[in-house]
Structure formats: C-alpha cells, structure tokens
Amino acid sequence: MKRVILLMCAVAALLSCNKESNLPQASNEIVFDLSASLPDDGSTKAVKTGWETGDVIFVFFSKQATPNYLEMKWTGSKWEMTPHGISLAENENGYMLGVYLPFGGDASVVKSGSYYVFSPANYSYYLSSRISYQVQNGKVTGRFNMQVPQGYVQFFVNDADAVDGVASLSDARLKPAGIKHIFSTASISEYDNLVAGDPVPGYVYDKENKTGSEAKGYLFSGILVDAARNKSQNYQFDLVVKGKRYMTSKTGTMYTSASAGRAINITGLGWTDVTPQPVDLGLPSGVKWANVNVGAYSEYDYGDFFGWGEVTPYYSKGNNLASGNDIWRPGKEDGYNIPSNRYFWSYKQPNGSYTYYLYKYCNDKNKGIGNYTDALVTLQPMDDAATYNWGAPWRTPTKDEITELIENTDYEWTTLGGAKGCKFMKKDDHSVYIFIPITGRRTNTTYPLGQTALYCMSSSLYTSNPFNAYCLYGYNSVKPYLNYNVRYFGIPVRPVQD
Numbered sequence: 001m002k003r004v005i006l007l008m009c010a011v012a013a014l015l016s017c018n019k020e021s022n023l024p025q026a027s028n029e030i031v032f033d034l035s036a037s038l039p040d041d042g043s044t045k046a047v048k049t050g051w052e053t054g055d056v057i058f059v060f061f062s063k064q065a066t067p068n069y070l071e072m073k074w075t076g077s078k079w080e081m082t083p084h085g086i087s088l089a090e091n092e093n094g095y096m097l098g099v100y101l102p103f104g105g106d107a108s109v110v111k112s113g114s115y116y117v118f119s120p121a122n123y124s125y126y127l128s129s130r131i132s133y134q135v136q137n138g139k140v141t142g143r144f145n146m147q148v149p150q151g152y153v154q155f156f157v158n159d160a161d162a163v164d165g166v167a168s169l170s171d172a173r174l175k176p177a178g179i180k181h182i183f184s185t186a187s188i189s190e191y192d193n194l195v196a197g198d199p200v201p202g203y204v205y206d207k208e209n210k211t212g213s214e215a216k217g218y219l220f221s222g223i224l225v226d227a228a229r230n231k232s233q234n235y236q237f238d239l240v241v242k243g244k245r246y247m248t249s250k251t252g253t254m255y256t257s258a259s260a261g262r263a264i265n266i267t268g269l270g271w272t273d274v275t276p277q278p279v280d281l282g283l284p285s286g287v288k289w290a291n292v293n294v295g296a297y298s299e300y301d302y303g304d305f306f307g308w309g310e311v312t313p314y315y316s317k318g319n320n321l322a323s324g325n326d327i328w329r330p331g332k333e334d335g336y337n338i339p340s341n342r343y344f345w346s347y348k349q350p351n352g353s354y355t356y357y358l359y360k361y362c363n364d365k366n367k368g369i370g371n372y373t374d375a376l377v378t379l380q381p382m383d384d385a386a387t388y389n390w391g392a393p394w395r396t397p398t399k400d401e402i403t404e405l406i407e408n409t410d411y412e413w414t415t416l417g418g419a420k421g422c423k424f425m426k427k428d429d430h431s432v433y434i435f436i437p438i439t440g441r442r443t444n445t446t447y448p449l450g451q452t453a454l455y456c457m458s459s460s461l462y463t464s465n466p467f468n469a470y471c472l473y474g475y476n477s478v479k480p481y482l483n484y485n486v487r488y489f490g491i492p493v494r495p496v497q498d
C-alpha cells in the first residue's frame with residue numbers, strides 16, 4: 001500500500017465494500033473466511049471512510065508461533081488471504097488479532113527476542129481487533145471490528161506540496177502512538193518510551209476526490225494525555241515542515257470518545273514562522289550562531305535542558321516554561337543526575353555505595369569502565385542535541401568557538417521579553433546580536449528558575465576530568481567566560497553552523 005493514501009469511491013459504495021463477504025481461500029487445508037469493518041464513530045474520517053485497494057490487515061493467531069501470520073489484502077471487492085507459515089489443526093481454538101497500519105503497507109513482521117515487531121516501526125494511529133476463533137471442518141470464520149487506541153486523535157494541515165518524511169507536530173498534551181511488540185498470545189503492547197511532547201511524525205494524505213476545503217496535506221495522529229481528554233485546552237502546536245518551524249495556538253476540546261471531534265483540521269490558524277536563524281556576528285572563523293536555544297520559541301525563551309551527549313530532555317517537551325509541570329520520561333524520573341546520563345555506568349560496592357564509570361567520551365582509564373578510554377573529545381552528530389533536533393548543518397559549538405564568541409563581540413547584561421540575560425553584539429554594529437538568557441542549570445528534578453547564571457553547552461569534553469564538559473558561563477555584570485559543567489546536569493544548547 002502506498003504511503004500516500006487515495007480515498008476512493010462514493011460513501012454508499014464504500015459502505016457496501018465494508019459489508020461485502022469474502023470468497024474463502026485455502027492454505028494448508030484450512031479455509032479462511034474473514035472480513036473487517038472500520039470504526040463507526042467517525043474516528044478515522046480524516047483518512048478513511050472505507051477500505052481501499054491495497055489495504056492490508058495482519059492477522060496473528062494465539063496458537064501459532066509468530067511471525068507466522070495471515071495477510072488480508074483488500075482487492076477492491078474482497079479480502080485476499082495470504083498465509084505466512086500458518087498451520088492450524090481441526091478443532092483448534094484460540095484468539096486472532098487483526099492489526100492495520102494506515103501508513104505501514106510496506107511493513108514486515110520480524111522476530112525480536114521472545115516477541116515480534118513490525119519493521120520499519122510505524123508511529124501513527126493503528127486499528128486493531130481481537131476475536132476468538134475455532135477451526136471447524138477445516139474452516140476459520142470471523143469478522144474484525146477494528147478500533148483505534150484509547151485517547152486517539154488526528155490533526156490535519158493542508159500542504160499542496162506535502163512530501164513524505166519531512167513533517168512533525170508536537171504539543172505538551174500529545175504523544176506518538178505505535179505498536180512495540182506482538183505477543184504469542186495475539187496481543188500487543190505500545191511503545192513505552194514515547195511521551196507527551198515528543199514530535200508526532202506526519203504522513204502525506206491526499207483525497208482523490210476532494211470536496212469543499214479538502215486538500216492534500218499532512219496527517220498527524222497521536223494519543224492525548226488523560227488530563228486533556230474531552231476538556232477544553234489551550235494547545236500550543238509546534239510544527240516542523242521541510243526544515244522550517246512554525247508555532248500556533250488553538251483553544252478547543254478534543255474528544256476521545258465516540259465523536260467526530262477526534263479529527264481536527266488545524267489549517268489556517270495563523271502559524272508563526274519561528275525557524276531558527278543564523279546570526280553573522282563577524283567572527284574570524286565565519287561561524288554563525290543561532291538566534292534561539294534548542295527547544296525555544298523566541299530569543300528570550302529558555303528552550304530545553306540537555307545532559308551532555310543527550311539529544312532529548314529528560315522531561316516531556318512543552319513543559320519547560322512552567323515550574324512543577326514536568327512529566328519525566330521513563331527511566332528519567334530522578335531527573336538530571338549521574339545514573340540518568342546515557343554514557344555513565346554504575347557499579348554497586350559491597351558496602352552499598354555506588355561507583356560510576358564512563359563508556360564513551362573518556363580519556364582517563366581510571367574513570368572508564370574496565371579501564372576504557374577512547375579518542376573522542378568532541379560530540380559526534382548522533383550525540384549532538386543541536387544536530388539531532390535541528391538537523392545539519394546545525395551543531396553544538398566547540399569550546400574554541402565559545403572562546404571566539406567571548407573575545408570577538410561586545411557584551412551587555414540586559415532584559416528582553418522579561419528574561420534576564422546577556423547580549424553578544426557584533427563589534428562594529430550592535431544592532432546585530434544574539435541574546436542568551438540566564439537559565440541556571442537543572443540538577444536532579446529541581447527547576448532552575450531564580451538562579452543567577454547563564455549556561456550554554458559546548459561539544460568539547462573537559463579532558464582534565466571527563467565527567468565534565470566545557471560550557472559558556474556568566475552571571476551578573478561579569479564578562480562571560482569559558483567554564484565547565486558536570487556532564488549529567490541539564491543546560492541549554494545554542495547551536496552554530498559554519
């Protein structure tokens with residue numbers, strides 16, 4: 001099935017398609033007479049009002065060793081059955097799980113440990129249904145009443161030039177959805193490391209027969225957090241399309257019960273372009289500094305806080321501006337401390353105390369696990385929050401580039417947008433500047449509001465002690481200077497590009 005879904009035929013014809021019986025097909029002496037219906041509550045109306053040619057439902061049997069499964073493909077008039085390793089016995093009974101991935105027609109089922117997964121992973125809404133079955137006279141019959149996950153919602157943005165794989169949408173109340181595991185019991189589990197505020201990937205949607213304001217664009221599907229379901233909320237949407245970033249707000253109610261309100265068109269809401277901009281401060285190297293921190297909407301917004309070598313904050317994105325509203329990611333509930341950082345390893349001593357070691361970015365064998373060392377003194381792109389979140393050519397500055405900024409600009413402590421911070425101004429034109437707000441740093445789960453220092457991460461390891469990394473530091477009226485920070489504390493990132 002193509003990733004660009006073509007909605008076909010008139011509503012009446014689609015309804016008759018949904019009800020059509022299927023011609024049984026035999027495999028291993030078993031005949032499968034199966035069908036499926038879409039939810040009847042309007043919950044998929046932004047994409048589907050009926051089955052389309054090429055739609056695939058994956059069927060798993062509780063008495064079969066996965067990845068043995070049955071593939072049901074809609075031909076336009078019937079479901080075509082293709083068994084993959086299925087072998088059922090007469091009078092066998094159990095459960096069947098049907099799974100439909102709207103943008104996963106190219107998916108395959110692969111083994112992963114003691115369970116099975118879809119490859120490639122698909123982060124969008126899905127439909128599923130679990131029903132009982134019994135083999136009688138060499139035949140299996142049944143009808144799947146496909147349903148969406150609890151809390152599921154859809155958003156649509158018009159874009160006549162929509163292209164696969166270049167869009168994402170986020171809000172503090174919305175998280176991506178996807179099937180992580182398929183178990184031999186014909187049951188599923190969702191990804192448990194996806195949290196509210198994570199970007200939801202956009203998939204191209206284009207109605208073949210458009211009416212009214214319908215158009216080609218991006219479809220975003222996710223799960224609302226419990227507290228936002230069926231309640232009026234002030235949504236703060238962060239949209240990234242083709243490398244550009246936009247933001248807007250919308251106050252409204254998203255319904256997650258049986259209601260057509262699950263599918264919302266968010267076109268024409270007055271999107272503001274907040275794409276990060278490079279600022280030429282006339283530095284000798286020609287390096288340009290970004291006008292905002294990673295995760296920030298404006299030059300005086302804090303943005304997000306990162307441990308050194310981490311590419312996502314430890315809390316749910318979108319909660320960084322309000323103290324006490326943090327929703328901590330799985331495994332990061334203790335906040336910014338040493339066991340949380342991805343490249344620290346802990347060893348529990350017989351007396352109950354812990355010793356910590358590094359297993360990447362370590363030049364001191366006494367601090368490396370098993371005397372481990374490497375030659376890495378600068379963050380690689382995979383560990384660079386600037387590159388990961390904004391894409392190349394953005395990257396986190398080196399210690400030398402921070403020093404260059406300090407020595408080749410004029411500085412001024414001031415207040416912008418209610419935030420205190422420091423302006424770094426071009427020597428011969430003070431109208432050209434970047435402003436770095438005083439953010440403090442995050443330790444454990446404490447929030448840094450009220451602290452008096454600004455921090456800005458570098459990509460350079462503090463080689464005198466690899467538990468630390470260099471950073472820009474400044475406070476009060478003192479000239480900012482190069483300092484170092486503990487790697488597992490959270491501080492902002494101000495990207496640069498050549």
